[in-house]
Amino acid sequence: MKPPQFDYHDPRGIDEALALLPEHGEDGKVIAGGQSLVPLLNFRLTYPGHLIDIGRVPTLSYVRRQDRTLRIGAMTRQATLEASPLVAAHWPLLTEALGFVAHAQIRNRGTVGGSVAHADPAAELPVAFTSLEARFHAHSKNGRRTIGCEDFFITHLTTALEPEELLVEIEVAAVPEGTGWAFTEYSRRHGDFALGGAAALITMQDGVCNRARIALLAAADTPLRAQEAERSLEGGAVNEEAATQAARLAIANINPTGDIHGGTEYRRYLIEGMVSRAIALATERAGR
DSSP: OOOOOOEEEOOSSHHHHHHHHHHHGGGEEEESSOTTHHHHHHTTSOOOSEEEEOTTOGGGOOEEEETTEEEEETTOBHHHHHTOHHHHHHOHHHHHHHTTSSOHHHHHHOBHHHHHHHTOTTOHHHHHHHHTTOEEEEEETTEEEEEEHHHHEEETTEESOOTTOEEEEEEEOOOOTTEEEEEEEEOSSTTSOOSEEEEEEEEEETTEEEEEEEEEESSSSSOEEOHHHHHHHTTSOOOHHHHHHHHHHHHTTOOOOOBTTBOHHHHHHHHHHHHHHHHHHHHHHHTO
């Protein structure tokens, strides 16, 4: 398989990259690690006339804490984020989610921003960032803007980024004290795209859940917050019965797309099990 013909651009700075985006508009495509885009090119599922490679823009690769906020440069390799002691200590949900991403070789090349901008609802990082209520910073020649998770993911493989905009940073606020985390998913083989999964953050105080965040993997056209399930947990103890009820609420209105690996109903019940498991594990960790 060979990609379609395109012109290749190799900017060495953000300003140079931002100048190329409006010049080529929808005929231009940004490539970062290439782990999502290159297969699409090889299968002839996309036909950009211009590829803008931001792989050698050094200022877009970093993982740092500013005040109590985690800031991740869009070109940060997934393996770098996975290995970060800072992330493991304060945002362990991301570390756990990254362990499910494909294989080590893919994470060595794949970028955090590339996964987010690709917006596959079966990808782990968009779901983890949704549960963490991340904010996405985009730059263009006309200015800068910050987009919340609820507005960033539009539909399958589509985000709120305009053709002339470049995702430059992901911002994640600190989670409250007493928060447990869990990322669960099921795939036929390790490294395959998951058939379903969930991310959960449960904050406990004196045996009562005062905050819950749950996001579903491969449940809809975008990462999906299970807000009814969250509300059912908040204000009470989180036991097996509460987790089971919350999981039922999480799948009540979802209609995941079926395929040869599992129909819609199978995937609904699979996600229900993943949500229940994630809630139980996150609650256990919150109590430690």
